[in-house]
Amino acid sequence: MIKEETVSCYQPFDGVMGESDKEEELDATKAKVEKVREENEKLKLLLSTILNNYNSLQMHVSEVLRQQQGASIELEVDRDQSEDNDFGVDISLRLGRSSEQTISRKEEKVVKASDEKEERSKKKRSSLGLGFQIQNCEDSTSKLDYLCRQVKNVNAENKCVSSRKDVKSATNENHQEEHEQTSLKKTRVCVKATCEDPSINDGCQWRKYGQKTAKTNPLPRAYYRCSMSSNCPVRKQVQRCGEEDTSAFMTTYEGNHDHPLPMEATHMAAGTSAAASLLQSGSSSSSTTSASLSYYFPYHHFSISTTNAHPTVTLDLTRPNYTNQSPISSSSFSLNFSSSEPPPPSSQDHTLNFGGLRTQAPLNTDSLMARYRMRLSGQQ
């Protein structure tokens, strides 16, 4: 971190300096200080990003080590059970097992309905199995390479995703059209959280631009736009999950930020970017990326759904995922809290931070935290 270089701004006082000269020098000094301060802020931001990447890498390495110890992991990728789904499909993935997986009756119906869909479905299933086998065999070095590739994917995706008008104008070529449209489809990441306050503090600034009562749900849905940058395309929708449980909210994120994020938001952004990458990168790489989601959200259920309009990853913060946990060391457990912030003192700080996503107190997450702590103490 740069020290503010006030020392270099001092000039020897010669006793003959006029008032205007002093003012000029003062202004120059102020300008210098301001400049250094800005640079300092930039460096802080950069450091935050690096720290976050480091934590992600650490998670990956510990996960790979765990896999090498022969731990059996069951990663359950459920078809989203939200009302947006046309049909619920359960795809179960098991490490080190056959890629032949059970398919629900509903999916079987769909598969029978179309040979093309069957073909696609088969490809998808086999590629999922392959992806996990590769994951299982990878060593730490290749894992790092994989991470780098993923970062590139996300960068490419950021270039790809633009406004709806751009999407319209980009639909000319026939052969590439389908692929382009697939990649340009807006990927959504849903976060279900239990919280009294619907305005989940996820580290970003949001501006509400609309509210609508959906036909299927009498409770209004609020529409927010990221206000951290004037052109940021990211939007989110917040809707209560049910009339009975008014503390449960479904927050849907859409798009990628075009600006640096604060520390609190970087982890979730990385996870959602990975999710977006998963759903936009096609079948061959999606499985590997879906596995990576369990790195970003190792302690919660997440599900993946693909409707025609919006591929969606749903992260359920109301359902902690115990089956997916690694043998926790004190360092690996830190991923439950952002690296720059130590776990809050339970009695004073009412903010919980699940991998960068914060929910404001009063929360029903107290019991969740207690369970996490129990697990931690049990495994130490």
Next chain:
DNA sequence: CGTGTTTGACCTGCGC
């Protein structure tokens, strides 16, 4: 006065 919220109107995609 600047910024955020509310809310009715409008746009757009989709199913029939």
Next chain:
DNA sequence: GCGCAGGTCAAACACG
């Protein structure tokens, strides 16, 4: 083509 529903716009309003 029409109607419906979800999503967005933008003027009016509230608030600090």
